[in-house]
Amino acid sequence: MSIVRPYGDTTGDGMVQLSFTLPIPHDKRAEGAALQLAAKMGMDPAMLVHAKQMGDGFTFFVVYGRVTHLVDTDKVEVVERDFPLLSAKEVNALVKRRLRRKLSVVGACIGTDAHTVGIDAILNVKGIAGEKGLEYYRELKVTNLGAQVTVPELVAAAQRERADAVLVSQVVTQRDAHLHNTREMSAAFREALPADKRPLLVVGGPRFDESMAGELGVDRIFGRGTTPGEVASYLVHELVQS
Numbered sequence: 001m002s003i004v005r006p007y008g009d010t011t012g013d014g015m016v017q018l019s020f021t022l023p024i025p026h027d028k029r030a031e032g033a034a035l036q037l038a039a040k041m042g043m044d045p046a047m048l049v050h051a052k053q054m055g056d057g058f059t060f061f062v063v064y065g066r067v068t069h070l071v072d073t074d075k076v077e078v079v080e081r082d083f084p085l086l087s088a089k090e091v092n093a094l095v096k097r098r099l100r101r102k103l104s105v106v107g108a109c110i111g112t113d114a115h116t117v118g119i120d121a122i123l124n125v126k127g128i129a130g131e132k133g134l135e136y137y138r139e140l141k142v143t144n145l146g147a148q149v150t151v152p153e154l155v156a157a158a159q160r161e162r163a164d165a166v167l168v169s170q171v172v173t174q175r176d177a178h179l180h181n182t183r184e185m186s187a188a189f190r191e192a193l194p195a196d197k198r199p200l201l202v203v204g205g206p207r208f209d210e211s212m213a214g215e216l217g218v219d220r221i222f223g224r225g226t227t228p229g230e231v232a233s234y235l236v237h238e239l240v241q242s
């Protein structure tokens, strides 16, 4: 039962919905072009359910149609959580007992990226999804540098704060900015500090591929829907319990 297919009206009918933009003004021809693209992507039949011109010379489309592709859930590869989820109380107790000092966390949104809502959700007391952020944890010392922080500023702050962990957020993915910035950041830490003095490097954002940590030179990537408790549990697992 590991083979599944998408459905819209009846189980297994293969119906999917897809949205995209073409760089052409909205007219009948544009709608035909959208259906041609959908057909080339394997949708048969493809139906146009929405088309709207977005500014001069661009049209946004939504198409709905049948695909014949199957998914084998046994062959799906994901990064599973490989550490236990701890409560704030357990995190505080472990840091206090084993580290015997506060665990220092420095967070920032680097590059030109100004999307701070994600990193704030992880760090600020108010948190997200009913969980308090890392500032709420008594045994964590959090320094949130905010948005548009340069890599040299981040490295300097990490050194100043004797960071055990550096948490970086990247939301904008235009021209792979999130990948370039992450590589630049991890290289800068490798250059500035010997391996045994380097903080744990964690990046997060909604469009990262969590399996790319090694390739990007960081210790862990957190994606969409991450909660502060997951991050705190990971930090304890890596820095206090290992």
Ligand code: B12
Pocket: 112, 113, 114, 115, 116, 117, 118, 119, 121, 122, 128, 167, 168, 169, 170, 171, 172, 173, 174, 202, 203, 204, 205, 206, 207, 222, 223, 224, 225, 226, 227, 231
């Ligand atoms: C709010 C918002 C803004 C606000 C940001 C305000 C602020 N202070 O953050 C404003 C209006 C300023 C803005 C500006 C822009 N934005 Co904007 N914005 C958004 C929007 C609507 C929501 C983002 C958000 O807050 N999500 C909620 C948070 C909680 O979710 P999250 O970021 O995913 O974070 C979670 C996880 O990813 C993870 N996480 C995130 N970071 C980290 C870090 C660590 C260490 C960890 C562990 C976990 C973690 O945990 C978080 C909690 O679960 C998105 C669209 C969308 N719906 O996502 C567009 C979006 C991100 N913006 C976009 C764009 C293009 C822009 C602009 C370039 C627009 C423009 N032309 O000016 C500018 C760029 C400004 C800049 N220099 O960065 C695009 C990006 C497209 C792309 N391919 O990169 C998006 C996707 C909209 C779109 N569909 O086009 N934006």
